[in-house]
Amino acid sequence: MTTTTSSPTHLNPAVLQASYAVRGPLATKAEHYRAHIKAKGDNHDLPFKSIVTANIGNPQQAGLDQPPLTFFRQVAALTEYTPLLDDPRAQDLFPADVRARARELLAEVGSTGAYSHSQGVPAIRQHVAEFITARDHLPAELAADPSNIFLTAGASQGVSLILQVLSTKTSGILIPIPQYPLYTATLAALDTNALPYHLNEADDWSMDPQSVEDAIAEAHARDIAPRALVVINPGNPTGSVMQKETMQAVLDICAKYHLVLLADEVYQVNIHDPAKEWVSFASLARKNPTEPKVAIVSFHSISKGVTGECGRRGGYFELLNFPAEVTAQIYKMASVGLCPPVQGQIAVDCLVRPPKPGDESYPLYEKESTTIARALKERTETMVSKLNALPGISCQPSTGALYVYPRLYLPQRAKEEAKKRGQEPDEYYAECLLDETGICVTPGSGFGQREGESHIRLTVLCPGVDEYVGRIEKFHNAFMKKWE
Amino acid sequence: MTTTTSSPTHLNPAVLQASYAVRGPLATKAEHYRAHIKAKGDNHDLPFKSIVTANIGNPQQAGLDQPPLTFFRQVAALTEYTPLLDDPRAQDLFPADVRARARELLAEVGSTGAYSHSQGVPAIRQHVAEFITARDHLPAELAADPSNIFLTAGASQGVSLILQVLSTKTSGILIPIPQYPLYTATLAALDTNALPYHLNEADDWSMDPQSVEDAIAEAHARDIAPRALVVINPGNPTGSVMQKETMQAVLDICAKYHLVLLADEVYQVNIHDPAKEWVSFASLARKNPTEPKVAIVSFHSISKGVTGECGRRGGYFELLNFPAEVTAQIYKMASVGLCPPVQGQIAVDCLVRPPKPGDESYPLYEKESTTIARALKERTETMVSKLNALPGISCQPSTGALYVYPRLYLPQRAKEEAKKRGQEPDEYYAECLLDETGICVTPGSGFGQREGESHIRLTVLCPGVDEYVGRIEKFHNAFMKKWE
Ligand SMILES: Cc1ncc(COP(=O)(O)O)c(C=O)c1O
Ligand SMILES: Cc1ncc(COP(=O)(O)O)c(C=O)c1O
Numbered sequence: 001m002t003t004t005t006s007s008p009t010h011l012n013p014a015v016l017q018a019s020y021a022v023r024g025p026l027a028t029k030a031e032h033y034r035a036h037i038k039a040k041g042d043n044h045d046l047p048f049k050s051i052v053t054a055n056i057g058n059p060q061q062a063g064l065d066q067p068p069l070t071f072f073r074q075v076a077a078l079t080e081y082t083p084l085l086d087d088p089r090a091q092d093l094f095p096a097d098v099r100a101r102a103r104e105l106l107a108e109v110g111s112t113g114a115y116s117h118s119q120g121v122p123a124i125r126q127h128v129a130e131f132i133t134a135r136d137h138l139p140a141e142l143a144a145d146p147s148n149i150f151l152t153a154g155a156s157q158g159v160s161l162i163l164q165v166l167s168t169k170t171s172g173i174l175i176p177i178p179q180y181p182l183y184t185a186t187l188a189a190l191d192t193n194a195l196p197y198h199l200n201e202a203d204d205w206s207m208d209p210q211s212v213e214d215a216i217a218e219a220h221a222r223d224i225a226p227r228a229l230v231v232i233n234p235g236n237p238t239g240s241v242m243q244k245e246t247m248q249a250v251l252d253i254c255a256k257y258h259l260v261l262l263a264d265e266v267y268q269v270n271i272h273d274p275a276k277e278w279v280s281f282a283s284l285a286r287k288n289p290t291e292p293k294v295a296i297v298s299f300h301s302i303s304k305g306v307t308g309e310c311g312r313r314g315g316y317f318e319l320l321n322f323p324a325e326v327t328a329q330i331y332k333m334a335s336v337g338l339c340p341p342v343q344g345q346i347a348v349d350c351l352v353r354p355p356k357p358g359d360e361s362y363p364l365y366e367k368e369s370t371t372i373a374r375a376l377k378e379r380t381e382t383m384v385s386k387l388n389a390l391p392g393i394s395c396q397p398s399t400g401a402l403y404v405y406p407r408l409y410l411p412q413r414a415k416e417e418a419k420k421r422g423q424e425p426d427e428y429y430a431e432c433l434l435d436e437t438g439i440c441v442t443p444g445s446g447f448g449q450r451e452g453e454s455h456i457r458l459t460v461l462c463p464g465v466d467e468y469v470g471r472i473e474k475f476h477n478a479f480m481k482k483w484e
Numbered sequence: 485m486t487t488t489t490s491s492p493t494h495l496n497p498a499v500l501q502a503s504y505a506v507r508g509p510l511a512t513k514a515e516h517y518r519a520h521i522k523a524k525g526d527n528h529d530l531p532f533k534s535i536v537t538a539n540i541g542n543p544q545q546a547g548l549d550q551p552p553l554t555f556f557r558q559v560a561a562l563t564e565y566t567p568l569l570d571d572p573r574a575q576d577l578f579p580a581d582v583r584a585r586a587r588e589l590l591a592e593v594g595s596t597g598a599y600s601h602s603q604g605v606p607a608i609r610q611h612v613a614e615f616i617t618a619r620d621h622l623p624a625e626l627a628a629d630p631s632n633i634f635l636t637a638g639a640s641q642g643v644s645l646i647l648q649v650l651s652t653k654t655s656g657i658l659i660p661i662p663q664y665p666l667y668t669a670t671l672a673a674l675d676t677n678a679l680p681y682h683l684n685e686a687d688d689w690s691m692d693p694q695s696v697e698d699a700i701a702e703a704h705a706r707d708i709a710p711r712a713l714v715v716i717n718p719g720n721p722t723g724s725v726m727q728k729e730t731m732q733a734v735l736d737i738c739a740k741y742h743l744v745l746l747a748d749e750v751y752q753v754n755i756h757d758p759a760k761e762w763v764s765f766a767s768l769a770r771k772n773p774t775e776p777k778v779a780i781v782s783f784h785s786i787s788k789g790v791t792g793e794c795g796r797r798g799g800y801f802e803l804l805n806f807p808a809e810v811t812a813q814i815y816k817m818a819s820v821g822l823c824p825p826v827q828g829q830i831a832v833d834c835l836v837r838p839p840k841p842g843d844e845s846y847p848l849y850e851k852e853s854t855t856i857a858r859a860l861k862e863r864t865e866t867m868v869s870k871l872n873a874l875p876g877i878s879c880q881p882s883t884g885a886l887y888v889y890p891r892l893y894l895p896q897r898a899k900e901e902a903k904k905r906g907q908e909p910d911e912y913y914a915e916c917l918l919d920e921t922g923i924c925v926t927p928g929s930g931f932g933q934r935e936g937e938s939h940i941r942l943t944v945l946c947p948g949v950d951e952y953v954g955r956i957e958k959f960h961n962a963f964m965k966k967w968e
Contacts, residue, residue: 003805004742005779010711011813012651012674020820031601060595068597077565080827081557084577093573111544113552113793117515153637153797156821164673167496185820189648190496227494258488295489309597311826313637313797321487329495336504336669337640341825342795343564 014191020181026430027055030440048438052468054458055440057236057402059308059372064461066308069368071098071361072350078102079112079346095360101353105346112342118335120151120316121342124349128316131352136283144282144318150330151348153313153340155266155301160186162297162317165330166260167192171227172219174212174259178405178447178455180236195219195226196448201407204396205238207231209249216257228260229253234267234278234400237447237457239380241276241400247284255290263298266315269305272377273399282320296320302347304402306372314344314351379460380404386469390476402461405444408454414483426454432479437471498675503930504665510914511539514924532922536952538942539924541720541886543792543856548945550792553852555582555845556834562586563596563830579844585837589830596826602819604635604800605826608833612800615836620767628766628802634814635832637797637824639750639785644670646781646801649814650744651676655711656703658696658743662889662931662939664720679703679710680932685891688880689722691715693733700741712744713737718751718762718884721931721941723864725760725884731768739774747782750799753789756861757883766804780804786831788886790856798828798835863944864888870953874960886945889928892938898967910938916963921955 059066084090108123129144152158172193187194197215263281301315355361387395395406418428426443444455543550592607609630616628636642656677671678681699747765785799839845879890902912910927928939
């Protein structure tokens with residue numbers, strides 16, 4: 001087709017560089033299979049009966065069907081269609097605390113159809129600040145400040161906004177390997193430098209502060225000034241929960257090298273091991289300040305935890321120890337997009353102010369959230385132990401987040417076959433897995449790994465773990481045999 | 485405060501360059517006044533009793549209170565809290581067509597809490613394509629294709645996505661002056677070149693194709709390759725609706741110089757003059773193809789028209805005549821943000837499939853939308869004629885969009901006073917207007933204008949036009965007198 005379109009060679013070269021694996025070619029192929037099954041019904045000719053979507057952390061998607069928390073949806077419905085609040089026929093349909101919350105939010109938001117303040121509705125930011133203060137047991141003089149809270153369209157938007165503001169051509173951002181590919185994709189599109197440091201798989205994917213020091217030294221040798229450090233805790237894809245001592249060491253490194261700490265804490269509620277306690281970076285930094293103080297951006301989201309409200313696009317970040325001039329630049333760029341989705345903001349309010357004991361909604365809320373948390377924990381444990389029982393697979397425990405991330409020791413001949421096809425070995429493995437079992441996972445190459453390593457990431461969101469891990473077992477054994 | 489934060493000099497220099505006037509210092513000052521009045525009640529010491537927010541096109545915001553269309557909100561509530569669909573107590577609360585629509589959407593969307601396809605829910609994109617085909621009276625062989633539709637978080641997100649993909653350091657994007665500052669802010673942050681062409685105020689802000697040719701010649705002289713042309717039709721801030729002949733000339737220029745046409749058509753429904761017919765660029769390009777065909781991106785939004793659902797963040801763009809490799813790059817960048825807000829997508833569905841005659845919701849929908857359209861038209865006409873009656877003000881008719889954009893002929897001494905304060909004359913005028921009357925407008929300098937010119941933009945969304953334009957008249961006369 002001859003048109004006036006820029007051919008790809010005319011496009012932004014940084015955009016061409018970016019890659020994003022989570023929604024890459026495998027996900028597209030899985031969609032095609034799903035459409036094929038839907039179109040053909042029982043007459044389809046695929047060797048499996050359904051697609052299992054284990055590639056993205058999307059709890060409420062069709063087939064996973066994690067139910068939304070009722071409280072969130074009731075508040076959403078009442079704030080959307082406000083005549084329900086006063087209609088006598090609707091009086092029994094909503095608990096008293098839901099009605100009160102909806103009225104309170106409407107008084108602050110006005111209409112859900114109005115652009116809000118670009119930083120988010122002030123009252124909701126106030127509630128976020130109170131949530132942080134309570135969660136981190138902060139004394140009054142260290143309390144979080146609503147003027148440092150920015151509501152966002154999911155954590156994704158917050159992360160890209162902050163990376164945009166911090167990126168320059170000659171500086172770089174330290175990122176963990178493996179990492180959630182939002183980081184590499186965004187940094188590539190910004191034409192700045194991603195400075196990888198490696199997590200320690202053998203030790204439950206822990207972070208070795210020395211690996212960060214090494215990455216900093218390497219950057220300096222290349223004349224790149226490290227400007228910020230990304231930490232994902234609990235980890236995606238690793239499922240690792242950081243220890244307090246390591247976190248303190250990270251803060252010390254940030255102080256020593258003048259790094260902004262980007263703390264991606266979207267999985268803070270997903271902790272499967274009661275022995276592990278999650279603490280926020282901001283709380284440590286507030287209570288044990290370094291010299292200089294570390295500037296921190298902490299990201300949170302309504303998409304994960306037991307909420308799983310991904311489609312609503314809600315989240316926030318808090319700025320700690322940021323000078324006003326930098327905050328002003330962040331505000332300016334936020335305002336170009338006008339405002340985050342108001343229903344997403346309302347869901348953030350529900351996240352930070354869930355029903356309390358004594359509220360009419362509390363018993364149901366409590367039941368729904370513990371049921372979800374229990375299922376996530378049980379599935380994680382089942383998957384880790386079943387995967388570890390397979391030859392050529394070793395899987396760290398995954399005490400947090402929504403994923404298991406086994407390492408694959410693939411036969412040499414399978415690696416050669418992958419190479420012939422122009423794929424990474426784990427891409428080839430994942431594609432065969434999809435073709436033969438209908439299970440869609442994300443290959444480790446999308447998250448970054450050491451040369452020669454192979455991993456796959458599976459979410460712990462699919463019900464029927466026994467059945468579908470059974471499919472993986474069968475496939476895996478046959479694959480290993482075929483290429484041995 | 486000494487912290488590890490990058491001082492502003494360490495930030496992305498392109499971000500520091502960007503400016504965004506619509507939510508600039510005046511808007512912030514107006515917020516402070518509003519908070520002051522709220523805190524002090526009747527005891528405040530400001531010389532006005534309320535803030536009139538005439539600076540942004542935000543119809544449902546507090547004080548403007550344009551009601552949402554009931555159909556949209558009923559569908560939203562039922563898709564958020566799905567038990568209402570089956571609860572016998574809720575049967576009378578929603579019309580049959582609303583219930584049917586909600587069920588139909590839920591069958592496609594699954595949960596509103598799930599990430600959708602990154603390009604938007606396929607069925608909703610199908611409905612958008614059908615809407616375009618019907619709106620533009622396209623024969624079957626020219627029908628719009630859902631695979632070229634991208635749903636977005638408001639048109640803003642679509643515009644910045646496309647600009648990001650098209651921008652390079654050595655090329656540029658032609659933009660109208662005056663323009664909606666999303667364009668200049670985004671291009672500045674992308675460190676690419678905005679290539680201004682001037683609209684012709686004297687002729688109802690029409691677009692003179694020669695001015696585009698001139699801007700192209702100037703770019704070539706500076707060794708910058710123009711890559712795309714932005715047209716806003718109906719215009720913001722101008723209120724101008726383009727003539728078909730001019731549009732054809734624009735398409736010819738795009739073909740001649742290999743430009744991608746970015747058609748910002750978010751105000752397509754806001755036409756106040758029955759003699760003016762709005763047509764889409766895509767329909768002209770489809771029906772009278774140039775050689776080569778012009779690649780077009782057309783943007784639409786749920787924020788404007790009579791819908792006014794700004795806070796929901798919904799919109800779409802259609803790609804026409806784009807090669808698959810370029811579309812793939814756009815898709816990749818869209819997928820990094822995961823997906824547009826699902827309730828925004830649902831509102832797009834309502835926008836492109838409103839109730840039809842015969843549907844239970846139709847009479848109310850029809851009444852609500854004509855009431856809003858009539859109010860917008862009447863206010864526009866009143867404001868234009870009242871402003872034109874003032875000395876030192878001339879205002880073009882504004883036959884479309886949601887704004888009037890009068891030119892101010894300010895006294896020399898007022899200009900000197902502005903200069904002393906480091907402000908543009910219209911910034912100074914707008915700040916005095918706010919300080920004395922509580923009316924917040926946007927100075928023309930935020931949209932771009934010729935050296936020495938002054939304008940202000942007022943939205944036509946505020947009820948009580950007679951009263952508040954009366955405040956402007958009084959202020960204006962005193963201002964002119966004071967500085968004459
Ligand atoms: C580590 C991490 N950060 C951020 C996000 C972004 O999520 P959202 O934009 O839905 O809040 C995700 C999503 O999977 C994630 O895994
Ligand atoms: C010309 C123009 N384009 C795009 C937008 C973006 O609107 P939204 O992102 O709410 O769709 C606006 C908003 O005022 C506008 O005036």
